Amino acid sequence: MNKWGLRFIKLLGYLVVAAAIAFGVDVYRNNNVPTTLPDELTLTSLAGEPLSIAKMSEEEPVLLYFWATWCPVCPTVSPTVDWLSDDYTVISVALRSGHDKKVSAYLQSNQLDFTTINDDRGQISRLFNVGVTPTILIINNHKVTSATSGFTSPPGILARLWLSKF
Numbered sequence: 001m002n003k004w005g006l007r008f009i010k011l012l013g014y015l016v017v018a019a020a021i022a023f024g025v026d027v028y029r030n031n032n033v034p035t036t037l038p039d040e041l042t043l044t045s046l047a048g049e050p051l052s053i054a055k056m057s058e059e060e061p062v063l064l065y066f067w068a069t070w071c072p073v074c075p076t077v078s079p080t081v082d083w084l085s086d087d088y089t090v091i092s093v094a095l096r097s098g099h100d101k102k103v104s105a106y107l108q109s110n111q112l113d114f115t116t117i118n119d120d121r122g123q124i125s126r127l128f129n130v131g132v133t134p135t136i137l138i139i140n141n142h143k144v145t146s147a148t149s150g151f152t153s154p155p156g157i158l159a160r161l162w163l164s165k166f
Contacts (some may be wrong), residue, residue, distance in 0.1 A: 019164060021141065023090075024154060035144055037053060037139060038145070039055075039142070041054060043091075044117065044118050047106075047115075051091060057089075057141055058142070061138055061145070061161050061164040062089045062091060062138070063136060063157070063161065064093065065093065066095050066136075068133045069094065070096075071133040071135055072111045073133070073150060077134045077151060077152055078112055080152075080153075081136070082112045083113060084158075085114040091114075091115050091116075093119045094119060095124075095133055096120060098120065100118050132150070134149065135149045136149075136152055138160045138161055140164040145164035146163070
């Protein structure tokens, strides 16, 4: 095998190890996330719209995105989530970020159009056992199929959405 072939195999090995470590960290950070959603859980968006995430997940996977105005990593993940909201069902939860007007102003100033629920007291995040922002849960047919916290790349989120269908 030539020098470039060996470098490619070595790089592939590093990528596999990095992916395994990232997966392990996700499992550790999110091991308390519930595996199924209660049917009766209905949340209200900033626009006053009632949302049943479990019901919504019967038709297609739902990306549930926990973020905060004070989160230093969220500004790098939020634009990707917003972009995905054009083609996927995205519900975001603003965690302890202030009153509705403050959250709405933040969304507008950052040009974020995803559907948002204000979790000003942290009740929703406690229900899902989420303590780290950003956290992304993929929910399909009432089940949490993926949970990840921290920076997540666009291909990583797309892969989780795609894999949730199997």
